[in-house]
Amino acid sequence: MPPISLTEPTGRYLSFEEREEIALLRAKQVGVREIGRRIGRDPGTISRELRRNAATRSGKQEYRALVAQWKAQQAAKRPKLAKLATNERLRDYVQERLEGSVTGADGTVVAGPVTTDWKGRNKPHRADRRWARAWSPEQISHRLKVDFPDDGSMRISHEAIYQSLFIQGRGALKRELVTCLRTGRALRQPRARAQNRPQGHVTADVVFSQRPAEAADRAAPGHWEGDLIIGTGRSAIGTIVERSSRSTLLVHLPRLEGYGEIPSVKNGPALGGYGAVAMNEALIGSMTKLPEQLRKTLTWDRGKELSAHAQFALETGTKVFFADPRSPWQRPTNENTNGLLRQYFPKGTDLSRWSAEDLEAVALALNNRPRKSLAWKTPAEVFEEQLHSLQQPGVATTD
Numbered sequence: 001m002p003p004i005s006l007t008e009p010t011g012r013y014l015s016f017e018e019r020e021e022i023a024l025l026r027a028k029q030v031g032v033r034e035i036g037r038r039i040g041r042d043p044g045t046i047s048r049e050l051r052r053n054a055a056t057r058s059g060k061q062e063y064r065a066l067v068a069q070w071k072a073q074q075a076a077k078r079p080k081l082a083k084l085a086t087n088e089r090l091r092d093y094v095q096e097r098l099e100g101s102v103t104g105a106d107g108t109v110v111a112g113p114v115t116t117d118w119k120g121r122n123k124p125h126r127a128d129r130r131w132a133r134a135w136s137p138e139q140i141s142h143r144l145k146v147d148f149p150d151d152g153s154m155r156i157s158h159e160a161i162y163q164s165l166f167i168q169g170r171g172a173l174k175r176e177l178v179t180c181l182r183t184g185r186a187l188r189q190p191r192a193r194a195q196n197r198p199q200g201h202v203t204a205d206v207v208f209s210q211r212p213a214e215a216a217d218r219a220a221p222g223h224w225e226g227d228l229i230i231g232t233g234r235s236a237i238g239t240i241v242e243r244s245s246r247s248t249l250l251v252h253l254p255r256l257e258g259y260g261e262i263p264s265v266k267n268g269p270a271l272g273g274y275g276a277v278a279m280n281e282a283l284i285g286s287m288t289k290l291p292e293q294l295r296k297t298l299t300w301d302r303g304k305e306l307s308a309h310a311q312f313a314l315e316t317g318t319k320v321f322f323a324d325p326r327s328p329w330q331r332p333t334n335e336n337t338n339g340l341l342r343q344y345f346p347k348g349t350d351l352s353r354w355s356a357e358d359l360e361a362v363a364l365a366l367n368n369r370p371r372k373s374l375a376w377k378t379p380a381e382v383f384e385e386q387l388h389s390l391q392q393p394g395v396a397t398t399d
Helices: 016-027 032-039 043-052 065-076 088-099 137-147 158-166 175-180 276-287 309-316 332-341 356-367 379-391
Strands: 223-230 236-242 248-251 297-300 319-322
Touching (some): 016 032, 016 043, 016 065, 032 043, 043 065, 088 175, 137 158, 158 175, 223 332, 248 276, 276 309, 309 319, 332 356, 356 379
Parallel strands (some): 223 297, 297 319
Antiparallel strands (some): 223 236, 236 248
16 A cells, blocks of 8 residues: 555544544444544544545445545545546547537427527627527536436536536637537626616506515415517527526517518507517417416516417416516526527627527427426426326316
8 A cells, every 4th residue: 555644634524533533433332423522523424434534445434534644635635637528428428518519399390590609708708609508517417317317327426527527737628618508608797777767657556566465475386477589680589588497488470571571660569579569479379389277377577568468368278467667586497598598699780580480489498497496307398297287186276
């Protein structure tokens, strides 16, 4: 065996003397919490030490100070090869979830926009980005436990994936895969929030405070949040998200006939595609595809595109409520989803060029990403469970 160093480490790490004390107390059958109190360490530190550095040669775990010190030194050696560099199967899984193609429901690849070559810049700003499956590193890390429950080699932390992307010398993954992350950048930056102004179409009976208490409880399905994402040339895409399952529907809002040809008229029809009439028709078409029990309420921003909400409620049976001014946190699921969608539909691009089939493919990709809030299930899986529960005979539903 190589020589063991017994030099005093920093206070962050256990010393050899502390390991000797742990071994003696453990031999006396002293509990983990009591050992932690006696040597002045957190019980979690003691528990990890006993689990990681115990001797196993005898066929059972037995804690010895000298063996534990050697194991700790071996684990602390640097530099180490990145796990993604040594495990090809794991690397292929991670890369596929990051850069895999977006497909339609029939499995056909949807190409998305034509993009320029990646030049190594920190963040693509107001330009098209390649469409990809684009799971986040955290989603990948936790989904591995679901897909490979009995394979310990298929495990990696989200931090290790980030390091492989961003830190020079840890490049088991291609550097250009940073464009598959939602932000496309290495550093988080605060984003300015748009200020929503109250409009006359918001009456006292449809303000946020009047929304039923059931809508705030994510245990009850059928409550939705919605908004628009805006592109250049008055182009837009409607987004509606179910609060319980996080399932996303994208509403196609094509420009109307005569856009760009007929001069705009004050108080005339909005030809951009998301005027009140066009928005109502498109939103009704999307919502009426859902079972009646899964379209109870819709919480919207204060935009005038939904000023004809009374007609929408009459056609669909979905009661509309409007969030308070400058209060995006009252639609948290939709705000988060719109951030994810900006990876596919960046600001400063024309959103009218995408067909309904393109939007359906992007929604499918988003609905098949595992979510931390859903215990790493996908929105599609949870939504399917909701539909199945509605179809069971004798199951009571609430309107």
